[in-house]
Amino acid sequence: MRTQGNCGKNCLDCVLFRSYCPGCITRVCLVGKCKNGTSHIGITYPKEFCRLREYCKAVTRSLPSYPAEVTPNPKAQSDVSLPKFVPVVSLADERTWFWRDVQQPWIIVRMAELIKNKSLAWKIAAQGLHDFLGFEGKILLSTVMEDELLDKLTLEDYINVITAARPDATMTPDVYTYLDDPLCLSWQQTIKSGDLARAFLGLDVPVVGLIKGAIGKQVAWSTQNIVAIGYQAAALPCRELARLDLLDGMLMGVIGILRKRLRDPHVLMYGLSYPLGKYKRELSYSGFSWFINARRGFYQKQGNVCFLTDTSVRFEKCDCVACKGRVALDLRDDTKALALHNLLQTIGRFA
Amino acid sequence: MGSGRRESQFEDRFGLGGPVDSFNTPCSEAGKPNQLWIGDYCIERIENGLALKKGNETVGTYREAAVLSPDRALLKLDKGMLLEVTPKGTRDVLSPPKGGIIAFISSDGSITYNRKKSAYQVRFGSKSDELLDKYEEFMKEVYDVEPKRYPHKDREHFFESIKGSKEVVEDLNKYTPKATGDWNVPFDYLDKESARMFLKCFISGDGNIGYYPRYERPSYRLEVRFYSKNREGLKEIADLLDREFGMATRLYKETKEGVSTMEIALQEDRIRYVREIGSFKKEHQEAIDRALEAEGLDEED
Numbered sequence: 069m070r071t072q073g074n075c076g077k078n079c080l081d082c083v084l085f086r087s088y089c090p091g092c093i094t095r096v097c098l099v100g101k102c103k104n105g106t107s108h109i110g111i112t113y114p115k116e117f118c119r120l121r122e123y124c125k126a127v128t129r130s131l132p133s134y135p136a137e138v139t140p141n142p143k144a145q146s147d148v149s150l151p152k153f154v155p156v157v158s159l160a161d162e163r164t165w166f167w168r169d170v171q172q173p174w175i176i177v178r179m180a181e182l183i184k185n186k187s188l189a190w191k192i193a194a195q196g197l198h199d200f201l202g203f204e205g206k207i208l209l210s211t212v213m214e215d216e217l218l219d220k221l222t223l224e225d226y227i228n229v230i231t232a233a234r235p236d237a238t239m240t241p242d243v244y245t246y247l248d249d250p251l252c253l254s255w256q257q258t259i260k261s262g263d264l265a266r267a268f269l270g271l272d273v274p275v276v277g278l279i280k281g282a283i284g285k286q287v288a289w290s291t292q293n294i295v296a297i298g299y300q301a302a303a304l305p306c307r308e309l310a311r312l313d314l315l316d317g318m319l320m321g322v323i324g325i326l327r328k329r330l331r332d333p334h335v336l337m338y339g340l341s342y343p344l345g346k347y348k349r350e351l352s353y354s355g356f357s358w359f360i361n362a363r364r365g366f367y368q369k370q371g372n373v374c375f376l377t378d379t380s381v382r383f384e385k386c387d388c389v390a391c392k393g394r395v396a397l398d399l400r401d402d403t404k405a406l407a408l409h410n411l412l413q414t415i416g417r418f419a
Numbered sequence: 420m421g422s423g424r425r426e427s428q429f430e431d432r433f434g435l436g437g438p439v440d441s442f443n444t445p446c447s448e449a450g451k452p453n454q455l456w457i458g459d460y461c462i463e464r465i466e467n468g469l470a471l472k473k474g475n476e477t478v479g480t481y482r483e484a485a486v487l488s489p490d491r492a493l494l495k496l497d498k499g500m501l502l503e504v505t506p507k508g509t510r511d512v513l514s515p516p517k518g519g520i521i522a523f524i525s526s527d528g529s530i531t532y533n534r535k536k537s538a539y540q541v542r543f544g545s546k547s548d549e550l551l552d553k554y555e556e557f558m559k560e561v562y563d564v565e566p567k568r569y570p571h572k573d574r575e576h577f578f579e580s581i582k583g584s585k586e587v588v589e590d591l592n593k594y595t596p597k598a599t600g601d602w603n604v605p606f607d608y609l610d611k612e613s614a615r616m617f618l619k620c621f622i623s624g625d626g627n628i629g630y631y632p633r634y635e636r637p638s639y640r641l642e643v644r645f646y647s648k649n650r651e652g653l654k655e656i657a658d659l660l661d662r663e664f665g666m667a668t669r670l671y672k673e674t675k676e677g678v679s680t681m682e683i684a685l686q687e688d689r690i691r692y693v694r695e696i697g698s699f700k701k702e703h704q705e706a707i708d709r710a711l712e713a714e715g716l717d718e719e720d
Contacts, residue, residue, distance in 0.1 A: 098425065105442030108426055110435030114489050115446055116455045117464060124446060214420055214432075246425035280422075308423025365552065377548045401567060 074100025075124055075250055084132055084255055090285060096248040099124050123250040132255040135262055135289075148237045148274050148301045150174055150336055152343075152418035154208065155411055156356035159201070160188055163404040164359050166411055167203050169389050174206045176338075176354050180213035182229055183221070193232035209235035211278065212305055212338060215244045223267050230271060237274040239303055240265035240294070245282040247312070254282035262293040269297065276301045276336060279322060287318050291325045300330060307339030315344075323347050341414050342371065358414045362407035367396045371417060376400055388412050433483055455487065458506025462492055469494060471504065478509070485514070493610075498590050499561035503610060511608060513594065516557040518605075518613035519620040521595050523554045525602035525652070526624025532588050532598035539588035543624075544571060544579040550623050551580050553699050562587050604655040614663045618696050621645065621656065628693060628703040630710040641710045643683040643692050653681040666692060 071079045073092035079085045092100070098112050099120050107113035112120055156176045157164040166172075177197065182189040192200050197207050209230060221241070230238050241264040243257040261280045268275050277294030279302050281287035294302055304322060309315040319335075326333030333350050341355030358368070366373045367381050374381055381396040390408035391399065399406040420428070429436030453464040461472045468482040471494065481494040485501055494502040499517030503510050513521070524530060528543035543554045543566075551568060558564055558580075566582035592598055594605045609617060622628065622645060629642045647653050650673065657668040666688040671680040683689045693707045 096424070101438075102441065102446075105440060106438050107441035108429070108435075109437050109439060110429050110433060110484070110487055111425060113439050113441055114455050114487060115441065115444060117453060117462075117487060118446065121446070121452055212420060215428075218420075242420065244420060244425075245422065246428070248424045248426055282422075305420070305422050308427070311427075312423050314423075375548075375552075 073097075073250070075103055077250070077252070082132070082252065088135075088285065088289060089251060089255060090283075092251060093283065094247065094251065097250050098248045099250045101248075120250065120253070123253050132252055132259055135259045135293075148208070148276055148334075150208075150301070150334070150352045150354075152352050153341070153415050154336070154352065154354040155358065155414075156210070156354055157201075158356075158359070159192070160185060161359075163407060165201060165203075166408050167201075167205070169408055170412065170415075172205060172415075174208060175201075175203060176208045176210050177201075177235070178210045178213070179226075179229055179233075180217060182233065183213065183217055183225075189229070189232070196234040198234070206236035208276065209233060209238040210338065211239045211242045213242060218242055218244060223264060226264075226268075227271065230273065235273060237276060238268075238271065239276045240268050240278045240299075242278055242305070243280050245280050245286060247282050247314075249282065251283070254286060258282075258286045258290055261290060265294060265299070266297055274301075275299055276303045278302070279304045279335075281318075284317065284321050288321050288325060291322050292329075295326065295329045300332075301334045301336065302326065303336040303338050305338045310340060315340075319344075319347070323350055326350070343418055353418065355414070358410040359407045362403050362410050365400070365406075366410075367399070367406065368410040368413040370413070376406075434485055435487070439488075455489070455492070457490065457492060457504050460504050460506075460509070462487075462494075462504065471502070471509075512610045513605065513608045513613040513617075514561070515613050515616035516560045517594075518609060518617040520554065520557045520561060521591065521605060522617040522620035523550070523557075523624055524591070524597055525595065526621050526626075526647075528597075528624075530588055530591055530595070530598040532592055537585075539585040540581060540583045541566070541587055541591060542579050542581045544577055545624065546574075546576050546578070547623075547700055548578075549701055550699055551578055553620075553623075554580055558582065558587075562590075601649040602652050604652070604659050606655070606659070609659070609663075611663050614659055615696050618656070618659065619698055622696075623699040623703065626698070626703075628698050628700075628706050630706040630713070639710075639713060641686065641689045641693070641706075643689045645681045646678055647681075648677050648679070650679045653679050657681055660692075664688075664691070664695065 071091060073079060074097050079091045085091060098108060102112040112118045151173055154174045154176050155172060159177055159181045182192060226241055241261065243261040245254040245257050258281050261278065265277055277299035279287060279290045279294065281290045306315050309318055322335060335351055337351055337353045339355055340353050341357045344351065361368060361373055365376055367376050369381055376396050376399060383395050385393055385395055386409065387393055388409055390405045390412060399409065426436045455462045459473055463470045463472060465480065468480060469484055470480045471478040483495045484492055485495055486493040492504040496502055499514040501512050501514050503512045523543045524541065527545055531538050531540040545551050555566055558566055564582055564584055564587060566580040568578050568580050571577040571579055594608055595602055625647055626645045627642065631640050631642060633640050645653055645656055653670060657670065660666040660668055667684045669682055669684045673679050683692055693710060697707060698704060
C-alpha cells in the first residue's frame with residue numbers, strides 16, 4: 069500500500085486508510101497531475117480558480133470522516149419491479165410524452181428539471197406528476213443531476229420536491245465521484261451518498277439506492293451500504309463508465325455483492341440504452357438517447373444509428389406506429405414521430 | 420452526474436478541461452482563491468457563475484466561461500456572443516457557431532429585414548446535406564430555433580433552410596449588412612477561433628478546395644479558392660487571412676458574369692489552410708484527405 073498520495077498527502081493521517089481505502093492508486097488524479105506540472109483549464113487552471121484547492125496539501129488539509137455504522141431497517145421500502153427498458157422523458161418537452169401511442173408500465177422523470185425550472189415545479193406541485201403528464205403507469209423520479217445543483221441541495225430540498233411531485237418511486241440522492249478527483253474527495257462524496265440514503269428511509273415512497281464510487285472499493289462500499297440499509301433495488305449511473313470501458317469491472321463487483329446478500333437482486337443501468345448480454349435476470353436499463361438521437365436527426369435501425377439522409381435508410385419504409393408506412397426522410401420535420409420510432413427500436417432490442 | 424472523469428465532463432459541458440503546462444507556478448504564490456486578475460479586471464467565482472469587476476465596480480455577471488487563462492478570458496453572453504477580457508480591455512466577439520451562421524448566410528444565404536411589411540426571414544440554401552445540417556445545428560445552438568427545410572422550386576436537389584424570426588433577424592442585422600446589400604467580414608467581432616469558423620463556413624458555401632493533376636505534368640496541385648460577386652467582400656477575406664493566419668492571397672479579374680475569384684497564393688499556405696481551417700463540404704474534405712495523404716506534397720512548389 070502507498071502511504072503517500074500523488075498530491076503529497078500522507079494517507080496515514082486519514083481514518084479510512086487500510087480499513088476502507090487502498091491509498092492513492094490512481095495515476096490520473098488532477099491534483100497529482102497539477103503537482104507534476106500539468107493543470108486543466110477550468111478545473112485546476114488558472115490556479116486562482118482551482119476547484120480542487122481544498123484537496124491539495126499545499127493549501128489546506130481536507131480528509132473524509134469515518135462513515136457511520138449502518139443497521140438494517142425493516143421500514144425501507146424498495147418494492148420496485150422495473151421492466152427491461154424504462155424510457156427517460158422530459159417534463160418540459162411534450163415531444164417525449166409517448167404514452168398515447170405506446171404503453172409502458174414505467175417511465176423515469178428527472179428531478180433536475182424541477183430544480184432548474186421553478187414554474188414547472190409549481191405546476192407539478194399543484195397537480196402531481198401523474199396528472200401533469202396524463203400518464204397512468206408508474207413514475208420513477210431520478211435524482212441524477214449536474215454537480216453544481218448537487219452542491220446546493222439539502223436533504224429538506226430533496227424531501228420537499230419528492231413530496232410535492234408525488235412519484236411512485238424515487239432514487240437516493242446523487243453525488244459526484246470522478247476517477248480523476250483526489251480519493252479523499254470521492255470518499256467524502258461516497259460517504260455523503262450513504263448518509264443521504266439513510267435519511268431517505270423516512271419517505272413513504274419506494275426508494276431505489278443509487279450506487280456511486282470512483283474506484284472498486286468505493287462502489288463496493290456504496291453497494292453494501294444500500295443493501296445494509298434495506299433497499300432491495302439499486303441503480304448504477306453508467307453512461308460515463310461505459311464510455312471509459314469501466315462498466316464491466318464495476319458491474320461485476322456490484323452484482324457479486326448483491327447476489328451474496330439479496331435473494332432477488334435488481335440493478336437499473338441508468339443512462340444505458342442497449343443490452344449488455346449478461347446478467348440478464350438482474351439488469352434493467354433506462355435511457356434518453358431515443359429522444360436525443362431524434363432531436364439531432366438520427367434514425368435508429370436495429371441497433372444502428374444513422375442520419376435520416378443515409379442511403380441505407382433514406383427511402384426505406386417502416387410500418388411502426390410512429391412511421392405508419394413513411395420512409396425515414398419523411399420524418400425529417402416530425403421529431404416526435406422520429407423519437408417514437410427510435411423508442412420502439414430501443415424497446416425492441418430488449419424484447 | 421459525476422461518474423467517469425471530471426476532465427471529460429468539463430470538456431463535454433463547457434468546452435474546458437484541456438491540459439496546460441503549469442510547471443513552476445506553485446499554488447501558494449497564486450492570488451486569492453477564486454479571483455483571477457487580467458490587467459485591471461478581476462474575474463471572481465460567485466454562487467451562480469462568474470462576476471467581472473473593474474476596481475470596485477461590477478461590470479457584469481456571467482454563467483459560464485469559454486476560455487480562462489491569465490492573459491485572456493471569454494465569458495459567455497446570450498445569443499452566441501462572448502465577452503473577451505484582456506489586459507487592454509473588453510470587447511464583444513462572436514462565438515464560432517455564430518461566426519459560422521454569418522458566413523453561411525454571406526455565402527449562400529439571405530436575410531429579409533423589412534419593418535414596414537413585418538417580414539423577417541433568414542435563409543440558407545445548398546445542395547449539400549452536410550452544410551444544411553451544420554447550419555441548422557448552429558442555429559439551434561445559438562438561437563435555439565429549428566429552421567425548416569424546403570426544396571427549391573427551380574433548382575434540382577437544392578434545399579433551403581428557412582426561419583422566420585424577428586428576434587434572430589434583428590440580432591444578425593447588428594453584425595452583417597447582408598439584409599441591405601453586400602456582406603462584409605465582421606472584423607470588429609472576430610477573434611482567431613471565430614475567424615477560423617467564418618472562413619471554414621464561407622468556403623463550404625462559396626469556395627472550392629480541389630486537388631487536381633497539373634496539365635501535362637506528373638504532379639498534382641492543391642487549390643483553395645473563394646468566389647463571390649462581392650469583390651470588396653473577397654478583399655476583406657484576403658485581409659482576414661493575412662491578419663489572423665499570415666496567408667498571402669491573389670485576387671483575379673472579374674468574369675463577364677461579375678464573379679471574382681480569390682486564391683491562396685502559396686502552396687505552403689494552402690496546405691496550412693486545409694490543415695488549420697478546412698471545410699465542412701464533403702467534396703472538399705475528400706480533396707483535403709487526398710492532398711494530405713499524397714506523398715511529397717509538402718515539398719512541392
